Amino acid sequence: MNIKMIFKWLVVSTTLILVSFCAVAVPSRAKTGAHVTGHVSCNGRMLPFVTITVRGTTIGTATDRQGYYRLPDLPLGEQTIVANSIGYRIATKQVTTKPNESVVLDFELEEDLLNVDAVVVTDDKDAISRREASTIVNSVTPKLMVQNNARSISEGLPYIPGVRMENNCQNCGFNQVRLNGMEGEYTQTLVDGHPIFSGLMGVYGLEFIPANMIERIEVQRGGGSALYGSNAVAGTVNLILQDPMVNTFQAGFNTDFIGVGIQGSGGVKPDYSASFNSSNVTDNNKAGIAVYGNVRYRTPFDLNNDGYSELPRLKNATVGTRLFHRIGDRGKLSLSYFHITEERRGGNRFDRPYHEANVAEAPHHNVNVPSLVYTQMLRESDLLTLNASFQHVDRESYYGGKANGKDAHPLKDYGLTTDLSFNFGAQYAAHFTQSTLVGGLDFTGEKLKDIKPGYTDYSTAPILKDKNGNDSLAVDKAKEIGSLTVANQITATVGAFAQYSHHIGWATLTGGFRIDRYSVEDLASKTGFHNTGIVPVPRVSILLSPIPELQLRANYSMGYRKPQMYNEELHVEVAGAKQIVQRVASDLRRETSHSAMLSADYNRQFHHLALGVLAEGFYTRLKDAFINKRHNADEEGTVLLERMNFADGATIYGVNLEVNVAPSRDLAFKLGGTFQKSQYAKDVPEELNSGQRDFLRTPSLYGFLLGDWKIGAGFKLNASFNLTGPMDVVYEGKVARNPEEKKVLEENDFSIRRTPSFFDLGAKLSYTFNVFGVDLTLYTGVRNVLNSFQKDFETGAERASSYVYGPMLPRTVYCGLTMGNIF
Structure with a gap:
């Protein structure tokens, strides 16, 4: 049975199951x-x-x-x-x-200034208080998003210990989230708890998902494959969409001015965004609908005034909805859908077609994500959940250019990529007096096809004599270059999982187990790449709470990653005439991990003071770790980075710290930091990981500080500080800093550079007042006040676009307003 037949069968069967459950449920509440x-x-x-x-x-x-x-x-x-x-x-x-x-x-109600009683769902796939969760789960709430004026998911995530966002491309702005120092593909991004966020979506997805469509983000560090399958090695990021509960509305407009006060730049550039949210429920609370939307336009920003952008042009539009209908007293059917379209372009000559620019990186995405979920309460408080989720991505892209005026057949650099991912699941959560049992089945699959369309190579057109004897270019006789299939990959994973938690006094023991059968097939591979495997994935944890204010946790979990294409393999780095592409080796084996975590979480609320302190130690051992092997450039100047296994593996270990202090209801501070070490178990050859034993682009120290002060009379002041410590990065340009580096560049085409530390300071002042029953908020602020930003960007068409590090924005001043009845 091929993947298309399986897909059609699952769509039909899931729909029939959902309809059947709805039919047998009580049709309406008496x-x-x-x-x-x-x-x-x-x-x-x-x-x-x-x-x-x-x-x-x-x-x-x-x-x-x-x-x-x-x-x-x-x-x-x-x-x-x-x-x-x-x-x-x-x-x-x-x-x-x-x-x-x-x-x-x-x-x-009693105030909980530290949010220790906040409900989370990511830890055990079941709604539970944060203090009762078997592992630490941090939440990014809408309040935190507003405090930092986050417009997208990527701007709200850095304020959690162990989490860091980074930009990886000077041209297109490809970015990724790192949990505990591991690259983005080690993190499983979920949408409402469903693993449909594909590798293609992971290239730019966290930046073009707007913040206003999210109810909250839950981040769980440490292996999560026992519940969520492949890729949840470093942890999970769960995007929980808005659910209609009451009649509300909100609209807002924001303008950023990028590069204020920076000498020698291409000028200050605006970044406009507008958003709206609306939620409505019926009088009997039986049905409801939430609608949201967002538009954004950013002009390209040129830091060094060389005619090439450091921040790409963005055109983004998002619209989505969630509907629910309660079936009887104990059933609920929910339908969600959102659509995102985004165009981004980095490089130069923005007024010309892509192939007439010296450098252009220009992906255009159309994303559609529908999902259907049915929940049914059984017994006293048991919960049955059936879900069907899909994600379809169409991407038209261009990665290339005329390479500084050279004739390098720029038409060959267009690309077409389609990606369909889906997840079908059934889960049952049984609640007993002293224990909880959660079990289920799921099927996850993906169909990815990446092609380079054909084109006409007009440089091969002969010059012939026309009927008047004059020379004429015979364009109809030019050589036709056929389309090329770069990747045609099908993946499928069937999994079964179960987890049992038991309370014994002030201790909770949790044991979980998952078994997956996966299949990865690349139909475009000349060697017929086809990899299958069965992976057992265990998870064990113990939670001790000798006093209500203190939770001690110990966790062990296993994770794995299938040998498939991840987000980096779907991104092409362009450096003038040179392209850097990444592919997987035909004999690539799955990567497995063993993670252990110990944590102490103390939270106490005094009369006027709330204090929370969290210390978390983590250790991860990677077996058959994925590593990049660098090949020499071919005749067309293309450099291949081949994903291979490093049999000796790698280790990641460190400590996450978090301190929350609230001297009063109107004043709060949050401090977080990470100290860590990430390295391969042994020295690696020069062609692997650029010869470096330590992980690249991974600082040993990074952290943040947040302040929130309700001044009074509607005024509010927020402050933020992000620290990024020094790290090693690869430099593939041609401008050496000294004779020693010049020699290294001549021998290897790259060198290793140590970055400085960065201190990103921000502030925001807002004023809220009521007009005719509607709250109106005016605000202004600045990001990166000190302009702690990379100073040595590459210039020109031959620049090394991967040589980018540090904060994602230079000094930026912003202002805006919101209005509505949500506050």
Whole structure:
């Protein structure tokens, strides 16, 4: 059975299963007349947008701006009502509902300035309090995004210990997230807990997903393959989309001015963005819809005024929606969809076609991501979840150019890439008095095809005499170059997983196991590359909480990566006449990892002071680690980096630290830092990893500091500081710093350089006031106040575009406004 037949069979069967469950469920909730209403407050202040749910059902709502909520037509009998909101402790109350009777049930919440009671779902694939999770899970909330004026996912992630964003290309701005120092492909990005974020999407995806479509981001460091399959070696980044709970709206506009006060640049360049969000639910809370959108336009920025951009031009538009319909008291059907279209271009001659530029890197993406999820409560609080998720990416690209005026057949550098990934899954979470059992099945697959379209090589057209005896170029006789299939890859993974957690006093023991069968086939490979394997993946953890304020955790987990194309293999680096492409070796074996983590998490709230301290040690051992072998340039100047295995493996170890201090409700500080070492187990040959034993582009020290101060009278001040320590990077240019480096460049075509440290300081001032019942916020701020930015960018068409490091933006001043009833 081929992959297309399997795909069609799964689509049909999943749809039938979902329809069947919807059919057998109670079609609608009976009108019992049993209503529960009330207000939610804290220290005399009414709290808006507090989530109110009925335990053991899918019934829920949220408080309005006056802190009022209403749950109509509830099931009869004993019910548990739960109030939950970020920044407050979870509260529960019991109530007995009777026919045609209303009950008033008010909540007085306690502040949780450290968010230790925040609900997370990434750790055990089940909603659980952060303090009860078997591993540390950090959340990036909308509040944190707003504080740092993050417009995309990539701008919100660096404020978590062990997480660092970096730019990897001077031309197109390809960036990636590093968890505990490991490259981006070691991290599994999830969308609502589903692994459909493909390698192609991983090239630029974290930058062109706007922040306003996200309810929160959950980051789990350490191996997660026992639950989420391949690639979750360094950890997982779970993008949780917005869910409609109450009638809200918000709109905003922002303008960045890039390069303010920088001498010798190509001038200050604007970056415009606008966004909107709207959420609506029916009066009986039975159905709801959330709609969001975002547009962005950034002009290219030239730091050194050489006519070539350091930041690419961006044109981005996103629109998406999520709908839900409650089926009876205990069932819920959710449909999500979002579409992203993005054009980016780096290089020069932006007013000309790609192939007439000296250098152009210009991918154009169209992304469609639909998903369907059905949840059904069973027994008292068991949860059955069925899901079908898809992601389709169309990319038209150009990586090349005329190479500084040289005739190098620039038409050959166009490319067409299509990628379809999908995930089907079924999961059952059973809750007992002292234990929880989660198990399930899933099937994940991907079909990737990357081709270079054919073109006419007009340089081969002969010169013939026309009927008048004059010389004429016979373009119809020019040589036709056929299309070339670069990659035609099919991957499929079938997995089964189970995890059991048991509470014994103040200890929780958790054991998980997953077994995957994967298949990777490259139909474009001349050697018929086809790799299959069965991988058992265990996970064990222990959580000790001798006192409520302290959690001690010890974890072991295994991870693996299939021998397939990842994001770096789908990116082409251009340096004038030289192209650097990356491919996988035909005998590439899967890479496995063994990770161990120890952590102590102490959180205590005094009368007016909240203090949280986290120390986490991590150790990862990679077996058959993937490593790049550098080949000499071919006749056309193309350099091949071939992905191979390094049998001796590699180790990554270090410590993550986090301190949260809130002297009052109006003032809070967050400090995070990472000390680490990443290196291969033995010295490596010069052609592997550029001959370096230490991982490249991996600083031993990096961290951040955040400050949040509600000044009063609607004013708010936010400050941020990011530290990036020195690291080793590869330089493939031609401008040597000294005679010694010149000799190395002549012998090897590259050298290793040590970068300086960077200190990225930012600040933001905002003012919020109410106009006709709508909150209006005006704000202004600056990123990278000190302009701690790379000073030695390459120049001209022959520049080495991969020689880029440090903060992702130079000094940038911004201003904007938002309006709505979300705050």
